[in-house]
Amino acid sequence: MSDALVIANDLTKRFGDFTAVDAIDFEVKQGEAFGFLGPNGAGKSSTMRMIGSVSPITSGSLSVLGLNPATQGPQLRARLGVVPQEDSLDVELTVAENLMIYGRYFGLSRAVIRPRIEELLDFVQLNGKRDEKVDKLSGGMKRRLTIARSLINQPELLILDEPTTGLDPQARHVLWDRLYRLKQDGVTLIVTTHYMDEAEQLCDRLVVMDQARIVAEGTPSDLIVQHSTREVLEMRFPPGTQDENVAQLSGLAERIEILPDRVLLYTPNADATSSEAHARGIRPVAQVSRRSSLEDVFLKLTGRSLVE
Amino acid sequence: MNSTLRMYERSARVYRGVWRGSVFSSFVNPLLYLVAMGIFLGNLVDKQTGGIAGVSYLEFLAPGLLAATAMQAGAGDSSWPVLAGIKWQRYYLAALATPLSTRDLVMGHLAWVATRVALVSAIFVLVATALGAMTLTGGLLAIIPAVLTGLAFAGFVTWFAAKLEDGIGLTNLFRFGIMPLFLFSGTFFEISRLPDWMEPVAYLTPLWHGVELARSLALGVDPTFSRATHAGLLVAYIAVGTVLAVRQFEKRLVI
Numbered sequence: 001m002s003d004a005l006v007i008a009n010d011l012t013k014r015f016g017d018f019t020a021v022d023a024i025d026f027e028v029k030q031g032e033a034f035g036f037l038g039p040n041g042a043g044k045s046s047t048m049r050m051i052g053s054v055s056p057i058t059s060g061s062l063s064v065l066g067l068n069p070a071t072q073g074p075q076l077r078a079r080l081g082v083v084p085q086e087d088s089l090d091v092e093l094t095v096a097e098n099l100m101i102y103g104r105y106f107g108l109s110r111a112v113i114r115p116r117i118e119e120l121l122d123f124v125q126l127n128g129k130r131d132e133k134v135d136k137l138s139g140g141m142k143r144r145l146t147i148a149r150s151l152i153n154q155p156e157l158l159i160l161d162e163p164t165t166g167l168d169p170q171a172r173h174v175l176w177d178r179l180y181r182l183k184q185d186g187v188t189l190i191v192t193t194h195y196m197d198e199a200e201q202l203c204d205r206l207v208v209m210d211q212a213r214i215v216a217e218g219t220p221s222d223l224i225v226q227h228s229t230r231e232v233l234e235m236r237f238p239p240g241t242q243d244e245n246v247a248q249l250s251g252l253a254e255r256i257e258i259l260p261d262r263v264l265l266y267t268p269n270a271d272a273t274s275s276e277a278h279a280r281g282i283r284p285v286a287q288v289s290r291r292s293s294l295e296d297v298f299l300k301l302t303g304r305s306l307v308e
Numbered sequence: 309m310n311s312t313l314r315m316y317e318r319s320a321r322v323y324r325g326v327w328r329g330s331v332f333s334s335f336v337n338p339l340l341y342l343v344a345m346g347i348f349l350g351n352l353v354d355k356q357t358g359g360i361a362g363v364s365y366l367e368f369l370a371p372g373l374l375a376a377t378a379m380q381a382g383a384g385d386s387s388w389p390v391l392a393g394i395k396w397q398r399y400y401l402a403a404l405a406t407p408l409s410t411r412d413l414v415m416g417h418l419a420w421v422a423t424r425v426a427l428v429s430a431i432f433v434l435v436a437t438a439l440g441a442m443t444l445t446g447g448l449l450a451i452i453p454a455v456l457t458g459l460a461f462a463g464f465v466t467w468f469a470a471k472l473e474d475g476i477g478l479t480n481l482f483r484f485g486i487m488p489l490f491l492f493s494g495t496f497f498e499i500s501r502l503p504d505w506m507e508p509v510a511y512l513t514p515l516w517h518g519v520e521l522a523r524s525l526a527l528g529v530d531p532t533f534s535r536a537t538h539a540g541l542l543v544a545y546i547a548v549g550t551v552l553a554v555r556q557f558e559k560r561l562v563i
């Protein structure tokens with residue numbers, strides 16, 4: 001027996017003729033934060049919904065918490081927490097009522113739920129909004145309430161589908177801070193996102209998904225080591241002169257990525273590369289040197305930028 | 309069983325916020341209809357004909373209108389609220405991420421509709437009794453077929469609503485389905501007055517069976533078929549509607 005909470009083999013999801021998830025394999029271990037990175041349409045949500053046992057798998061195999069989602073859905077869902085990509089809060093109820101009713105869906109008694117409501121509202125910093133109707137909450141508050149709701153049954157595994165998409169940076173920060181705490185409390189997390197910086201900080205391991213397939217897997221630092229150089233030198237040139245400048249760059253870096261508005265030079269040492277470029281008479285209007293990130297891994301693997 | 313009650317509890321919670329308005333209109337609607345049609349129009353009818361089927365028009369109308377009111381409540385509660393749970397507010401989707409199944413959702417919904425229809429019917433009977441349109445015993449007995457009628461429509465309308473992408477289909481359902489039934493299913497006049505070809509059509513509608521049974525219980529007379537037949541058919545409609553609704557929920561929501 002492995003200690004994996006989720007084991008997927010050849011996991012496939014088709015909608016009619018369209019394959020949304022194409023024979024993917026992965027394992028999520030107890031206590032880790034596991035990320036799914038990928039652009040829109042990659043198949044992340046379809047995968048999350050299969051793990052959450054709300055969407056039947058088309059083929060392959062999937063085991064979650066040692067249970068089979070196809071035959072043991074209710075028992076399985078009783079032990080999961082889910083934050084879906086689209087909010088599904090009950091807008092006809094108040095903040096506290098949302099938690100109460102959701103807890104009741106799990107068959108918990110009111111006496112058990114009541115103290116949990118207070119704890120969770122504390123945890124997501126919504127105590128002041130206890131008796132507000134949900135419509136009155138901001139986007140960030142709704143997301144936080146959805147996270148509180150997903151914790152009402154004290155789940156062993158928490159599945160979060162783009163928990164921070166569409167939020168302003170401050171709201172995102174609060175949310176990721178809460179997730180970090182949950183992870184420290186030992187809750188196993190599965191998170192999808194297309195914010196690379198956050199994934200790098202939170203996830204112990206992650207997979208990169210593109211067009212229904214997993215294209216890479218590992219810890220954030222492994223992925224960067226495997227698929228990118230240590231550093232990146234970004235150069236911007238005056239409008240219309242990028243092509244002629246690029247022609248002079250050849251040989252300067254291990255790999256050169258040309259984006260519409262800038263050029264990325266992948267190199268072990270950005271400063272050294274910068275000096276060499278300067279010696280060749282290349283004069284960018286702006287340049288930044290930085291460490292490689294998952295964004296670079298993604299660009300390398302898929303030829304596309306993640307955040308469009 | 310326990311899990312069926314979860315959706316019921318949600319609806320009851322939501323109702324707690326709106327019950328005043330809802331109870332108020334449950335009083336006003338029968339009052340307006342019974343006074344305008346039952347008493348004023350009824351006076352005219354009674355003068356011309358000496359009553360319908362051996363009773364005053366008001367007494368004839370009240371049980372029929374009770375069944376028709378139950379139909380509207382059952383259909384109404386199963387239309388926009390069901391589509392909202394699937395598409396707009398998505399509360400059914402939220403519930404399906406918990407141990408609940410589509411069957412729990414539909415059964416909990418219908419159990420709630422039964423409660424609502426019973427409440428609306430009870431208020432109707434109060435108003436009708438106060439106006440002398442029903443005896444209290446007759447009225448209370450007629451609540452049973454009223455609830456069956458409400459549920460017969462609730463099942464089918466839930467099924468229908470769960471197929472839709474927007475509210476246009478529901479507007480049409482009420483305009484071209486529920487409204488004609490309300491007018492032509494023996495509520496305001498006996499269906500024997502309809503053109504011959506329409507009579508068998510009325511036999512097919514759950515509302516007519518509800519009206520027949522409610523009238524028979526309220527007035528203590530024999531219905532067109534036997535009471536057991538009318539009740540059995542209503543129960544059959546409920547069963548078919550419920551099965552269709554659960555299957556449609558599964559098809560729509562578990563993908």
Ligand SMILES: Nc1ncnc2c1ncn2[C@@H]1O[C@H](COP(=O)(O)OP(=O)(O)O)[C@@H](O)[C@H]1O
Binds near residue numbers: 041563
């Ligand atoms: N219910 C559905 N019916 C048909 N196609 C779907 C359905 N759900 C998702 N898809 C398609 O599957 C692909 C993957 O979608 P999704 O899993 O939501 O990706 P992601 O979450 O990575 O953006 C997309 O092309 C999407 O249009």
Ligand SMILES: [Mg+2]
Binds near residue numbers: 041044161
């Ligand atoms: Mg998605």
